[in-house]
Amino acid sequence: MDAGTCLRAATPRAGAGHRTPQGFPPARVPAARLAAAQRPLALGLDSRRSTGPIRGAGGLKGLRCRKSSGTEKVHYSADEALILKQKAEDVLPYLNDRCVYLVGMMGSGKTTVGKIIAEVLGYSFFDSDKLVEHTVGIPSVAEIFQVHSEAFFRDNESEVLRDLSSMHRLIVATGGGAVIRPINWNYMKKGLTIWLDVPLDALARRIAAVGTASRPLLHQESGDPYTKAYAKLTALMEKRMDSYANADARVSLEGTFSTEFKTPLYIILVFIWMLYTTAKA
Numbered sequence: 204m205d206a207g208t209c210l211r212a213a214t215p216r217a218g219a220g221h222r223t224p225q226g227f228p229p230a231r232v233p234a235a236r237l238a239a240a241q242r243p244l245a246l247g248l249d250s251r252r253s254t255g256p257i258r259g260a261g262g263l264k265g266l267r268c269r270k271s272s273g274t275e276k277v278h279y280s281a282d283e284a285l286i287l288k289q290k291a292e293d294v295l296p297y298l299n300d301r302c303v304y305l306v307g308m309m310g311s312g313k314t315t316v317g318k319i320i321a322e323v324l325g326y327s328f329f330d331s332d333k334l335v336e337h338t339v340g341i342p343s344v345a346e347i348f349q350v351h352s353e354a355f356f357r358d359n360e361s362e363v364l365r366d367l368s369s370m371h372r373l374i375v376a377t378g379g380g381a382v383i384r385p386i387n388w389n390y391m392k393k394g395l396t397i398w399l400d401v402p403l404d405a406l407a408r409r410i411a412a413v414g415t416a417s418r419p420l421l422h423q424e425s426g427d428p429y430t431k432a433y434a435k436l437t438a439l440m441e442k443r444m445d446s447y448a449n450a451d452a453r454v455s456l457e458g459t460f461s462t463e464f465k466t467p468l469y470i471i472l473v474f475i476w477m478l479y480t481t482a483k484a
């Protein structure tokens with residue numbers, strides 16, 4: 204499948220009119236380049252390297268990024284890394300130390316993409332689900348839902364977002380449902396918000412592949428995981444579509460099951476481009 208037809212960057216509202224900034228690649232990277240990850244390069248996603256003290260930590264003071272269970276390396280060729288570095292340098296002055304919040308449905312890649320973006324920009328990465336687990340003292344969102352309730356989880360999620368909103372230079376992967384509470388938008392709008400919009404079909408496949416146990420809103424005891432996840436995601440998306448559309452920008456992924464998308468370079472480039480246009484606006 205042609206990458207250029209599968210992935211496009213778009214603004215959530217029609218007519219916002221983002222222009223391609225000078226020097227940025229068109230929203231298309233040759234497949235050959237994507238496949239050319241020959242020389243592994245120092246763009247590792249090591250969560251332990253993104254853990255420096257953060258400014259204005261408020262209620263989350265002293266907390267460090269704990270999302271990853273280990274070191275995940277994403278290998279780029281030297282050419283690709285250079286492109287990313289240059290694009291990051293273009294974006295940073297416009298970000299002006301603001302936080303970037305990634306919003307989107309469960310499985311849309313907020314964590315995967317967020318860690319890479321943080322690495323590229325030299326920002327710290329946080330996952331709001333993990334922060335809720337940390338503050339509540341229960342190791343999984345599923346257990347928080349079980350022991351307490353969804354409402355309890357949402358209250359804590361709002362508190363986490365409030366605390367994060369006083370900080371700087373963070374990439375935050377938000378929980379899939381963080382968008383449903385208007386107060387959370389008050390917090391997130393202190394930074395930039397990007398909606399990672401992935402077709403439900405791709406989401407259901409990804410989620411079915413890893414199981415639904417960690418995602419309480421999708422969990423079911425029996426039945427085909429893909430079919431059930433797809434049905435539940437569809438219902439959730441119907442309720443949330445307008446909320447996601449509050450984001451400052453939308454990155455839309457179509458036909459994501461092409462193997463090309465296992466290499467996130469293209470997505471990252473589009474993200475950086477969206478950040479550039481949004482931050483500059």
Ligand SMILES: Nc1ncnc2c1ncn2[C@@H]1O[C@H](COP(=O)(O)OP(=O)(O)OP(=O)(O)O)[C@@H](O)[C@H]1O
Pocket residue numbers: 307308309310311312313314315316332376377378379409410413418459464465467470
């Ligand atoms: N572009 C992609 N192509 C294929 N698989 C992907 C892509 N991005 C992420 N994935 C896979 O999809 C799954 C979900 O990704 P990830 O955890 O980053 O999503 P998320 O939005 O943070 O989810 P949640 O909100 O449920 O925590 C993971 O197994 C990840 O490897």
Ligand SMILES: O=C(O)C1=C[C@@H](O)[C@@H](O)[C@H](O)C1
Pocket residue numbers: 308309332344377378379380381417418419420
């Ligand atoms: O979409 C949702 O409502 C959720 C997504 C996850 O990230 C968790 O925040 C939780 O499982 C709820």
